[in-house]
């Protein structure tokens with residue numbers, strides 16, 4: 001059973017790894033967090049999210065202010081009631 005602690009460790013690992021390769025992108029919304037690429041385990045959908053402000057971008061969207069969705073909005077809009085952070089698979 002994956003926990004939120006597992007998830008947070010994966011995020012930290014992703015940031016360390018991606019930062020090292022120079023590919024880490026900054027969140028355009030809060031300009032503080034890093035963008036993490038992940039997959040919704042249940043659907044295989046690719047997303048990017050900000051580890052700081054919890055904004056989400058579906059992979060087909062431009063990562064900018066106008067396409068950002070709040071995590072809860074994403075869950076509601078896509079019929080993924082009950083989806084939690086720990087169900088995201090970090091790329």
Ligand SMILES: [Zn+2]
Pocket residue numbers: 027028029030031032033050051052053054055
């Ligand atoms: Zn952010």
